[in-house]
Amino acid sequence: MSESDLKKKSATRRATPRTTSKKPATPRTTSKRVAVPRTVSKKPAVPRTKSTATLLPMQKTPRPITSWLYPSLVLASFLLGILSGYAAWGRPPQNTAAVQPPAAPTEAASNNGNGMDFAAMMKQVNPPEGYKLNVRYGDLGPRLLESGAINYDAFAAVYQQAGDPLTPAQVGIVKRGSDEQIVITPENAHFLLNFFWAVGLANKNPILTEGAMIRNSGGQVDRFASTGGWTLGTKPVTELYAGTELISLTPEQQARVEEVAAAVYRPCCDNPTIFPDCNHGMAMLGLLELLASQNASVDEMFIAAKYANAYWFPQQALQSAIYLKAKQNIDFVQSDPRVVMGKEFFSASGSGQVYASLQAGGLLPKAPSNGSNCGS
DSSP: HHHHHHHHHHHHHHHHHHHHHTHHHHHHHHHHHHHHHHHHHHTTHHHHHHHHHHHHHHHHHHHHHHHHHHHHHHHHHHHHHHHHOOOOOOOOHTGGGGSSSOOOOOOOHHTTTTTHHHHHHHHHSOOTEEEEEEEEEEEEEHHHHHHSSSOOOHHHHHHHHTTTOOOOOHHHHTOOOOOOOOEETTTTTHHHHHHHHHHHHHBHHOOOHHHHHHHHSSSSGSSSSSHHTTOOSSSSSHHTTTTTSSOOOHHHHHHHHHHHTTTTTOSSSOOOOSSOOSHHHHHHHHHHHHHHHHHHOOHHHHHHHHHOOOOOOOOHHHHHHHHHHHHHHHGGSSSHHHHHHHHHHSSSSHHHHHHHOOHHTTTOOOOOOOOSSSHH
């Protein structure tokens, strides 16, 4: 081999590695291709934007709480107002007569009651023609005589001495009984007061045998005005007290009596009819028992109590009527008997508040007195 051939072969060998060395360049080119993922890696930027959006609810997290809490507080306040309004609305206001009294009138206005027609009001409180009660006497009169609850001579003498003797009709009611419907009037209010006083006192009823009278008697049932004050019988009051079944009541009728008796007051004391410790309370009890026995409804019994009390206490009833008209523009005939006969209006304390309010407003007329004293 010539020297020139050797040189060519050596040159070829050196050239081959050079060519082979270029092959690793492919990875370099390939590494550039890896840059494509870098371009692709820009796509995750979109999730980053999304991940930023996911932070927004975290920033809004308090809002749902606030939006829930605020309406809840508003609703709670609303319900509290409703409940307190209902509490006031579901019963007569405890300080009905203590609210702002009518404005003090001028001297001229005081003379006519700020233009109020007291005579017309009195006709509502005590209708001259009377108020017809949905109940009849039956044979109560003769049975009262028979039981000794009424001594006829002593009973009649009370009216004779008062200059208001018993009428023939009243004599018949006591001696023979009557099927006529009871009508209470200004003229017979005193008669009915004593008549039903005897009924309530003598009739055997759980209100007398198990109620407040026994609980508060200290073992002496004759210590009350309604018992010790009854001197028109033929027997000691301790024997007369709840001693005769004059009026029989079913359990339902008894419940009606107790419901109404617990809610009807009188202005001579602060006790309801269910604690009949005076003559008016005992008379009202007797009337309610008779009404229930003849199937009067609770509403009818309340209305009867309203007018009976109005005839027995005309002055206080007229004051209530004036107050209702002055403060609430309500006529007595339209007034709720549960309210006007309740503690806030017709107990001794309630009536006193009504009186004080009218006095402050210059509204105190005079009304006739019909047996408002606790005596026969």
